[in-house]
Amino acid sequence: MAKLKSTFKNMFLSLFTICFVVAVLLAQVNKITAKPIAEAKAKKLENAIREVVPPFDNDPVAEAYKIPDGAGDSLTVYPAKKGDEWVGFAVTSYSNNAFGGNIQIIVGFDKDNRIVNYSVLSHAETPGLGAKVVQWFKDTSKPGQCIIGRDLSKEKLSVTKDGGNVDAITASTITSRAFLEAVNKAYAAYANALAGDAASGATAATDKSIDSNTTINKNDKTTGGEDHAQ
Numbered sequence: 741m742a743k744l745k746s747t748f749k750n751m752f753l754s755l756f757t758i759c760f761v762v763a764v765l766l767a768q769v770n771k772i773t774a775k776p777i778a779e780a781k782a783k784k785l786e787n788a789i790r791e792v793v794p795p796f797d798n799d800p801v802a803e804a805y806k807i808p809d810g811a812g813d814s815l816t817v818y819p820a821k822k823g824d825e826w827v828g829f830a831v832t833s834y835s836n837n838a839f840g841g842n843i844q845i846i847v848g849f850d851k852d853n854r855i856v857n858y859s860v861l862s863h864a865e866t867p868g869l870g871a872k873v874v875q876w877f878k879d880t881s882k883p884g885q886c887i888i889g890r891d892l893s894k895e896k897l898s899v900t901k902d903g904g905n906v907d908a909i910t911a912s913t914i915t916s917r918a919f920l921e922a923v924n925k926a927y928a929a930y931a932n933a934l935a936g937d938a939a940s941g942a943t944a945a946t947d948k949s950i951d952s953n954t955t956i957n958k959n960d961k962t963t964g965g966e967d968h969a970q
Contacts, residue, residue, distance in 0.1 A: 792856055805817055828850040829849050830847070843862070855889065872909050892927040
């Protein structure tokens, strides 16, 4: 019995030592990789902003702030400036009403309220259907579905099936509605920024970033069909 107890004790000490060493090594790895991960995250955000707004020479991330979205959350606004003049805003936005759930985007506006470009940061839509949202609404050869250049001070975006002004993705009306909801929400934040609400209602952006767990153009939905035309 004493020998058995000694054996268990030695096994416990060995396991404890192994776990301790592994924990120390993981801590060191996290410490070493934290900076490169943060730099990659910042670069990803910077590239996304540059993609959707006119050319700028300031640091929109450093000057970012948050605007309430009217639904208990807030959107991050990134002001783009050239010299002492602002040339537009990039706004991160989202909708939880897509076919696959949440969709996250960043939209850029110029000083004339026009959409410069957009980028889909993450989604979980069906391949071949809702996933077309990444490019569908920026096809300038098809003005009925393209939102680039539209002045949102004059029109709110909605799908033609709902009596609106944008052709939905074929067989993916739900995705299209959610995407346009996110764009309209982004414009509301942009308009509030222009109206000066940023001074009273905005708070400094603490994350100023795309979530580190976000996967660009994520596609998690791999099974089942997608009936968006309901």
